[in-house]
Amino acid sequence: MPGELREYTLAEVAQRNGKGGSPTWLVIRDIVYDVTSYMEDHPGGSELITEWAGKDGTKDFDDFGHSSDAMRILRTLQVGVLAKCDQAKNRQTGGLKDVSDVGSEDNLLEKKRSKRRKFILCG
Numbered sequence: 001m002p003g004e005l006r007e008y009t010l011a012e013v014a015q016r017n018g019k020g021g022s023p024t025w026l027v028i029r030d031i032v033y034d035v036t037s038y039m040e041d042h043p044g045g046s047e048l049i050t051e052w053a054g055k056d057g058t059k060d061f062d063d064f065g066h067s068s069d070a071m072r073i074l075r076t077l078q079v080g081v082l083a084k085c086d087q088a089k090n091r092q093t094g095g096l097k098d099v100s101d102v103g104s105e106d107n108l109l110e111k112k113r114s115k116r117r118k119f120i121l122c123g
């Protein structure tokens with residue numbers, strides 16, 4: 001569908017880690033970004049981004065407390081969204097901000113759906 005963003009698994013993102021001529025992708029809050037063209041312009045240096053190449057850099061990105069300018073640049077670099085199954089995995093490994101979410105009905109439903117998607121998308 002036009003305008004709809006492709007889903008990528010963490011494994012697919014990991015293949016775009018800037019090595020061997022691949023582009024540099026990273027995940028921030030379940031969105032997949034291609035930051036290849038921005039690396040050299042990054043005020044914090046390219047090394048900080050390289051550290052998170054092919055991975056989920058949400059925590060470090062947030063820890064710095066980037067400005068709305070940074071968010072605006074980020075939006076222009078979006079290439080996709082993280083596959084739902086991996087979003088769930090991220091939450092289980094500490095991405096979940098609010099522990100009260102864990103047992104909610106929505107969350108359980110989402111977990112069930114995620115399991116199904118896991119089978120389809122993430123093997």
Ligand code: HEM
Nearest residue numbers: 035043044048049052057060061064066067069070073074
């Ligand atoms: C995930 C890894 C990242 C880390 C750890 C990180 C860290 C930092 C740090 C430490 C600075 C401060 C540099 C200084 O003042 O000397 C900075 C600035 C900045 N970064 Fe990042 N950064 C990351 C990714 C990104 C990405 C992906 C973008 C945008 C596409 C971005 C955009 C900016 C901008 C615009 C600034 C200037 C200050 C501001 O407007 O917030 N950063 N970053």
